[in-house]
Amino acid sequence: MNVPFVSFKPLEKELDSQLRAAFDRVLENSWYIDGKEDKAFEDAFAIYCDTKYCVGCGNGLDALMLALKALDIHEGDEVIVPSNTFIATALAVTYVGATPVFVEPDIRTYNIDPAKIEEKITRKTKAIMPVHLYGLPCDMDPIMDIAKKHGLYVIEDCAQAHGATYKGKVIGSFGDAAGFSFYPGKNLGALGDAGATVTNNEELAKKVRALGSYGSDYKYHHIYKGNNSRLDELQAAFLAAKLPLMDKVNENRRAIANRYMAGITNPLITLPYVPEYAVPVWHLFSVRTEKRDELAQHLADKGIGTNKHYPIPMHLQDCYKDLNIPKGALPIAEEISATQLSLPMFYGMTEEQVDYVIDAVNSF
Numbered sequence: 001m002n003v004p005f006v007s008f009k010p011l012e013k014e015l016d017s018q019l020r021a022a023f024d025r026v027l028e029n030s031w032y033i034d035g036k037e038d039k040a041f042e043d044a045f046a047i048y049c050d051t052k053y054c055v056g057c058g059n060g061l062d063a064l065m066l067a068l069k070a071l072d073i074h075e076g077d078e079v080i081v082p083s084n085t086f087i088a089t090a091l092a093v094t095y096v097g098a099t100p101v102f103v104e105p106d107i108r109t110y111n112i113d114p115a116k117i118e119e120k121i122t123r124k125t126k127a128i129m130p131v132h133l134y135g136l137p138c139d140m141d142p143i144m145d146i147a148k149k150h151g152l153y154v155i156e157d158c159a160q161a162h163g164a165t166y167k168g169k170v171i172g173s174f175g176d177a178a179g180f181s182f183y184p185g186k187n188l189g190a191l192g193d194a195g196a197t198v199t200n201n202e203e204l205a206k207k208v209r210a211l212g213s214y215g216s217d218y219k220y221h222h223i224y225k226g227n228n229s230r231l232d233e234l235q236a237a238f239l240a241a242k243l244p245l246m247d248k249v250n251e252n253r254r255a256i257a258n259r260y261m262a263g264i265t266n267p268l269i270t271l272p273y274v275p276e277y278a279v280p281v282w283h284l285f286s287v288r289t290e291k292r293d294e295l296a297q298h299l300a301d302k303g304i305g306t307n308k309h310y311p312i313p314m315h316l317q318d319c320y321k322d323l324n325i326p327k328g329a330l331p332i333a334e335e336i337s338a339t340q341l342s343l344p345m346f347y348g349m350t351e352e353q354v355d356y357v358i359d360a361v362n363s364f
């Protein structure tokens, strides 16, 4: 049997007529940027995130970067980010001229450890960016308390966690703003690149929208030195077709994860940990083992696709050499990058496929 790491086909088959109708509608309208499709999706997604405003943009990196820019975070400022995340979190900080300051995760949840945040706060710190990694919500209560105590903004990176809840409240609604990615592989994926910033702050939403549109509040009037990052009508129409299935998609991912959790008994494998406060959406099903590369090879030999998230921690990437953080300085991030492996996880994965992966993992 072959089990790909990810496949979009099951969802695309189910939504075939809706996706084609979305395309036809946009072509019929002959209007491609900043139109009614965009508005309709933004309104629906704001409701989904339990926030007042949603501003679409070109991708998840821009969704975060525009939020930071709109909060006037700039050169000389520091922003706290987890040491274990996709590099876009840190790049968003870098792009506004500020410095990412890495805080180690809790090895069990892989998410930023709130107990380690305060020791990294300086007079330059302006914000905390918690990342709900692999679809598991961060422990938001202590993070919000620390932010409040020190007068810091909170910008949630929700790129991997559409619809996940913390103590019954959906992520993206906790901070001053949150960034979402609709990269095709994300739980809610466009048919190309797309992203959105959500917030309850009207002024901030307006500023994010202006910043993504050449810093313009109305045509040919420019108040900021903005970017060009907008949500295409076509992508908005595809996303609007997919959004009604979001809960079903996440439910299906939870069923797959539960089957993995119950079935994988190999003592060499550390399974994901789900704290009581969280209902995750399993963007990734992430296991750890000292023999990670051997496990990946063992599964590849049986036709099973896997991926490493992420094989090189950010502080050891060439592009962040300038931060001068030596190897060994962030041991938990380094440990995760050396031992983590993501198993196949996608909407519509069959029970036979899940069981095949379970048997293959147990026979390792």
Ligand SMILES: *Cc1c(COP(=O)(O)O)cnc(C)c1O
Pocket: 059, 060, 061, 062, 085, 086, 088, 089, 131, 157, 159, 160, 180, 181, 182, 183, 193, 194, 195
């Ligand atoms: C995917 C991702 C991003 C960036 O989203 P893009 O749409 O690819 O720009 C940011 N943060 C995290 C944690 C991600 O997984």
